[in-house]
Amino acid sequence: MIHFDNVTKVYKTQNRPALAHVNVAIEKGEFLFLVGPSGSGKSTFLRLVLKEERPSQGHVHVAGKDLSRISNWKVPHLRRRIGCVFQDFRLLPNKNVFENVAFALEVIGKPRRFINKVVPEVVDLVGLEGKQHRMPHELSGGEQQRVAIARAFVNRPMILLADEPTGNIDPATSIGIMKVLDRINRTGTTVVMATHDAAIVDAFRKRVVELEDGRVVRDQSRGVYGQAY
Numbered sequence: 001m002i003h004f005d006n007v008t009k010v011y012k013t014q015n016r017p018a019l020a021h022v023n024v025a026i027e028k029g030e031f032l033f034l035v036g037p038s039g040s041g042k043s044t045f046l047r048l049v050l051k052e053e054r055p056s057q058g059h060v061h062v063a064g065k066d067l068s069r070i071s072n073w074k075v076p077h078l079r080r081r082i083g084c085v086f087q088d089f090r091l092l093p094n095k096n097v098f099e100n101v102a103f104a105l106e107v108i109g110k111p112r113r114f115i116n117k118v119v120p121e122v123v124d125l126v127g128l129e130g131k132q133h134r135m136p137h138e139l140s141g142g143e144q145q146r147v148a149i150a151r152a153f154v155n156r157p158m159i160l161l162a163d164e165p166t167g168n169i170d171p172a173t174s175i176g177i178m179k180v181l182d183r184i185n186r187t188g189t190t191v192v193m194a195t196h197d198a199a200i201v202d203a204f205r206k207r208v209v210e211l212e213d214g215r216v217v218r219d220q221s222r223g224v225y226g227q228a229y
């Protein structure tokens with residue numbers, strides 16, 4: 001589903017590569033934790049998947065397509081098939097839960113009848129049943145992140161990218177957020193989650209890819225946050 005083939009990324013203003021000779025193959029339906037210290041290249045990895053950045057060397061393939069061969073006008077179509085969740089939720093403050101999630105479908109022209117059917121289903125899936133009419137400021141941080149996940153997933157993307165989704169959330173609430181991501185993964189969506197959250201990584205025992213100075217220093221199935229040896 002996502003293949004990094006000897007990918008190096010050097011930003012114009014930097015002389016050290018943000019990613020160096022990265023080879024990673026993530027198959028359809030996998031759940032992968034991307035770990036590593038601040039500045040190790042995790043966000044750069046995610047941005048390359050979205051074609052927000054281009055590799056300086058090597059190739060990134062998503063769903064069988066070499067991103068360097070996707071023309072610019074097709075990039076929105078690629079991004080539509082990839083859901084994104086961030087540390088800071090990024091909800092629309094003047095829209096309620098239903099409207100925040102519905103907005104993701106409105107912008108791609110889905111009919112109202114379809115929106116009215118699927119939005120409540122996804123709101124339930126993320127554990128917010130009965131809260132459709134709440135405004136973001138009437139929700140806890142964990143609940144806001146659930147809305148953000150619902151919005152990212154409502155279009156049934158093939159891939160969900162999560163950049164520090166539990167970064168602003170207390171540990172107990174983070175477990176609930178992880179369970180939602182796990183539930184989404186079980187529907188067949190490939191999930192890649194960049195995180196510093198050692199407790200979460202250790203509790204969920206998924207594949208772990210560790211970056212250090214832009215290099216992959218570990219790729220372990222059912223891994224833990226720190227070195228297991």
Ligand SMILES: Nc1ncnc2c1ncn2[C@@H]1O[C@H](COP(=O)(O)OP(=O)(O)OP(=O)(O)O)[C@@H](O)[C@H]1O
Nearest residue numbers: 011012013014018037038039040041042043044045
């Ligand atoms: N747009 C940019 N322009 C120039 N350098 C950048 C840019 N984005 C990231 N970098 C540099 O690339 C390296 C990797 O950064 P990146 O944001 O990918 O790391 P990260 O692992 O996601 O860090 P964090 O956990 O702090 O988000 C860092 O040295 C960073 O300063």
